[in-house]
Amino acid sequence: MKSSLDPELLRAYQITDYIVSDDPPLTLNIGVGNDDARILLASFGVETAAFVTAWNPGSEVLTEDENDDNQAELLSEIELRRLNYLVAYGERADWREYSYLILGIDREDASALAHQFGQNAYVWVDLTGIPELVTIV
Secondary structure, eight states: OOSOOOHHHHHHHOOOOEEEOOOOOEOOOOOOOHHHHHHHHHHHOEEEEEOOOOSSSOOOOOOHHHHHHHHHHHHHHHHHHHHHEEEEEEETEEEEEEEEETTOOOOHHHHHHHHHHTSSEEEETTTOOOEEEEEEE
């Protein structure tokens, strides 16, 4: 499926560092294989994970308070579904959005969750250890 996202915005998503706040932190980059990601999935006994945020729906910048409220709603939804997660964030030189790496979620549910929280895209990781940007729009 071809994305209808602005090419510049799509490129920004693709060059973002997606960082899992583990010890030590784990940095995921779109299209770049990562053995530590494979090890992380295996250590939790799952085959998939999705890097999802509720910050800045539709890439429209909100206040920190609005984003924190959205993120709290996302966390409630993750916990309601009884999914394991790790705290994470997406970062570039001048920008950071807080996220969760949701462990063991299937792709259909990850897409629905990202859509529910107004996101244009999310990052998908499976046992290949190669993060993939999945666009919703």
